[in-house]
Amino acid sequence: QVQLVESGGGLVQAGDSLRLSCAASGLTFSSYTMGWIRQASGKDRELVARVSGSGSITFYADSVKGRFTASRDNAKSTVYLQMNSLKPEDTAVYFCAASLSPTLVHSLKPNYWGQGTQVTVSS
Secondary structure (H helix, E strand, C coil), X not given: CCEEEEECXXXXXXXXXXXXXXXXXXXXXXXXXXXEEXXXXXXXXXXXXEECCCCCCEEECCCCCCCEEEEEXXXXXXXXXXXXXXXXXXXXXXXXXXXXXXXXXXXXXXXXXXXXXXXXXXX
Protein backbone atom coordinates (compact mmCIF):
# COMPACT_ATOMS: atom_id res chain seq x y z
CA GLN A 1 0.00 0.00 0.00
CA VAL A 2 1.44 3.31 -1.10
CA GLN A 3 1.46 6.11 1.45
CA LEU A 4 2.62 9.70 1.06
CA VAL A 5 2.74 11.66 4.30
CA GLU A 6 3.41 15.40 4.23
CA SER A 7 4.67 17.47 7.13
CA GLY A 8 6.09 20.92 7.80
CA GLY A 9 3.16 23.18 7.05
CA GLY A 10 2.09 25.98 9.34
CA LEU A 11 1.33 29.65 9.82
CA VAL A 12 4.12 32.08 8.95
CA GLN A 13 4.52 35.72 8.06
CA ALA A 14 5.27 37.09 4.62
CA GLY A 15 8.97 36.79 3.88
CA ASP A 16 9.46 33.76 6.10
CA SER A 17 10.57 30.29 5.03
CA LEU A 18 9.14 26.81 5.46
CA ARG A 19 10.32 23.38 4.43
CA LEU A 20 7.76 20.75 3.57
CA SER A 21 8.62 17.07 3.65
CA CYS A 22 6.84 14.10 2.13
CA ALA A 23 7.77 10.62 3.31
CA ALA A 24 6.84 7.85 0.90
CA SER A 25 6.36 4.16 1.55
CA GLY A 26 5.10 1.16 -0.38
CA LEU A 27 6.73 2.10 -3.68
CA THR A 28 10.10 1.99 -5.38
CA PHE A 29 10.71 5.62 -4.58
CA SER A 30 13.57 6.34 -6.96
CA SER A 31 11.44 5.22 -9.92
CA TYR A 32 8.77 7.82 -9.27
CA THR A 33 8.50 11.41 -10.37
CA MET A 34 7.41 13.42 -7.35
CA GLY A 35 5.43 16.59 -7.41
CA TRP A 36 4.15 19.29 -5.10
CA ILE A 37 0.67 20.47 -5.98
CA ARG A 38 -1.21 23.18 -4.11
CA GLN A 39 -4.80 24.26 -3.90
CA ALA A 40 -5.89 27.56 -2.48
CA SER A 41 -9.41 28.01 -1.21
CA GLY A 42 -11.77 28.54 -4.11
CA LYS A 43 -9.06 28.06 -6.73
CA ASP A 44 -7.93 25.28 -9.03
CA ARG A 45 -5.07 23.00 -8.17
CA GLU A 46 -1.65 24.18 -9.35
CA LEU A 47 1.53 22.22 -9.95
CA VAL A 48 4.17 24.01 -7.91
CA ALA A 49 7.19 21.81 -8.51
CA ARG A 50 8.15 18.48 -9.98
CA VAL A 51 11.34 16.47 -9.53
CA SER A 52 12.48 13.43 -11.49
CA GLY A 53 13.33 10.10 -9.94
CA SER A 54 17.05 10.85 -9.92
CA GLY A 55 16.47 14.41 -8.76
CA SER A 56 18.32 15.79 -11.77
CA ILE A 57 15.32 17.27 -13.53
CA THR A 58 13.04 19.80 -11.90
CA PHE A 59 10.14 21.99 -12.95
CA TYR A 60 8.78 25.03 -11.19
CA ALA A 61 5.70 27.10 -11.73
CA ASP A 62 6.52 30.66 -12.72
CA SER A 63 4.81 31.87 -9.57
CA VAL A 64 7.42 30.17 -7.34
CA LYS A 65 10.52 30.13 -9.54
CA GLY A 66 13.51 31.50 -7.69
CA ARG A 67 11.78 31.16 -4.30
CA PHE A 68 10.97 27.45 -3.99
CA THR A 69 13.34 24.50 -4.35
CA ALA A 70 12.27 20.88 -4.68
CA SER A 71 14.70 18.10 -3.80
CA ARG A 72 14.63 14.47 -2.83
CA ASP A 73 16.60 11.98 -0.78
CA ASN A 74 16.04 8.57 -2.33
CA ALA A 75 17.81 6.85 0.55
CA LYS A 76 15.12 8.23 2.87
CA SER A 77 12.25 7.97 0.36
CA THR A 78 11.51 11.60 1.05
CA VAL A 79 10.89 14.63 -1.13
CA TYR A 80 11.21 18.19 0.11
CA LEU A 81 9.95 21.61 -0.84
CA GLN A 82 11.99 24.49 0.52
CA MET A 83 9.88 27.62 0.37
CA ASN A 84 11.59 30.98 0.85
CA SER A 85 10.31 34.54 0.65
CA LEU A 86 6.77 33.34 1.21
CA LYS A 87 3.90 35.54 0.09
CA PRO A 88 0.25 35.62 1.18
CA GLU A 89 -0.67 34.24 -2.25
CA ASP A 90 1.27 31.08 -1.40
CA THR A 91 -1.42 30.24 1.15
CA ALA A 92 -2.86 26.86 0.19
CA VAL A 93 -3.03 23.19 1.02
CA TYR A 94 0.10 21.58 -0.35
CA PHE A 95 -0.11 18.01 -1.59
CA CYS A 96 2.66 15.59 -2.34
CA ALA A 97 2.09 13.50 -5.47
CA ALA A 98 3.78 10.54 -7.13
CA SER A 99 3.68 8.86 -10.50
CA LEU A 100 5.87 6.72 -12.73
CA SER A 101 4.89 9.16 -15.49
CA PRO A 102 6.12 12.77 -15.30
CA THR A 103 3.27 13.67 -17.63
CA LEU A 104 0.68 12.49 -15.12
CA VAL A 105 2.22 14.60 -12.38
CA HIS A 106 2.40 17.59 -14.70
CA SER A 107 -1.24 17.18 -15.69
CA LEU A 108 -2.31 16.94 -12.04
CA LYS A 109 -3.32 13.29 -12.44
CA PRO A 110 -0.71 11.46 -10.40
CA ASN A 111 -1.23 7.89 -9.30
CA TYR A 112 -0.81 8.73 -5.65
CA TRP A 113 -1.60 11.70 -3.42
CA GLY A 114 -0.70 12.65 0.11
CA GLN A 115 -3.30 13.99 2.52
CA GLY A 116 -2.04 17.57 2.24
CA THR A 117 -0.55 20.07 4.65
CA GLN A 118 -1.82 23.61 5.18
CA VAL A 119 0.49 26.55 4.58
CA THR A 120 -0.82 29.94 5.64
CA VAL A 121 1.15 33.11 5.02
CA SER A 122 -0.02 36.25 6.76
CA SER A 123 0.75 39.71 5.47
